[in-house]
Amino acid sequence: KTQAQGGMQLATVQEKLRGGVLEAKKEPTAEERFRQLENDCHTLVEESAMLNQQGRLTDALQKAKDAVKKERHLCRQREAHNLADQINVDLTYSVLFNLANQQQACGQYPDALTTYTNIVKNKQYPQSGRLRVNMGNIYYAQQKYPTAIKMYRMALDQIPNTGKEIRYKILRNIGHAFFRMGQFSDAIDAYENIMQGNPDFQTGFNLLLCYFALGDKDKLKQGFTRLLSIQQEGLEEEDEEDLEDLN
Incomplete structure (x- = not known):
């Protein structure tokens, strides 16, 4: 640099200092850091779900675990600043539910059941009882049909009568489980209930x-x-073991 250039730069700095323009970069506030951590958690959950849709189940599970770790770090940080009352319970639910989903998708059934159980037993999530459907589907996959039926019925108790579509989905799962056990009379009860209120071809066929x-x-x-008399829609796409998960 020439002496003239150096002098010009020095003059510019001195002018900014006199005008109060030159300031040290501000450190983010605690709340700004917390907000960024929340955004990071949401991003990880979204990436996890996207990887699942792409069939990259192992990567999806790792992202889900990363989201849980980051959310727990966020909770600890809030507690350290005496802001435990500001913990985002919806975010906690989101990262845990996604983790359970990814564990289930990877066939890690004991881990998935543990995560689901932690959610449904948390009194902060009164509507989470319907997730027992997902737990029931895990027991179904393990051929533990009586326990699967127990989970389905517990979930059914959580669904109001206005949620007819969801109730029929759960009843269909119950019918499938009884069918697998060879308890055809009980399966008939479930299937006939569906056919009376929301008939579909596959349920009618199972009933036959x-x-x-x-x-x-x-x-x-x-x-x-x-x-x-029932339109044969989706028959090729569905079969007896097309169980319904609930979100």
Whole structure:
């Protein structure tokens, strides 16, 4: 640099100092740091869900674990600043629910059940009881059908009568579990309940199988006639074990 250039730069700095323009970079406040950590958690959950959709289940699970770690760090930081009352319980629910989902997707059933249990037993999440459907589906996958049915029924108790669509989904899962156990009469009760309120072809077909297994020819004829009146949508996409998860 020439002497003239150096002199010009020095003069500029001196002018800024006189005008109070040159300031040290401000450190972010505690609340700004907390807000950034919350945003980071949301981003990790979104990335985890996206990886799951892409079939990259291991990567999705790792992102979910990272989100939980970051959220716990955020909680500790708030507590250290005597701001525990500002802990975002919705964010805690979000990261834990996503973790349970990813554990379930990876077949890590004991871990997923533990995470789901921690959520449903937390009194801060009164509506989380419906997640017992997901727990029931895990037990179903493990062929623990009685426990699966117990979970489904506990979830059903949490769903108001106005939530008919969800109730029918849970009833369908109950019917599937009874069918797998060979308890066809109980499966019929569940399937017939669905057919009376929200009939679909697959449930009607499963009902026919139950009637056939019990040798009930009259019901078999009635069921077949009713089945013919139902539009055959999605039959190829669904099968007896198409269990419903709830979010």
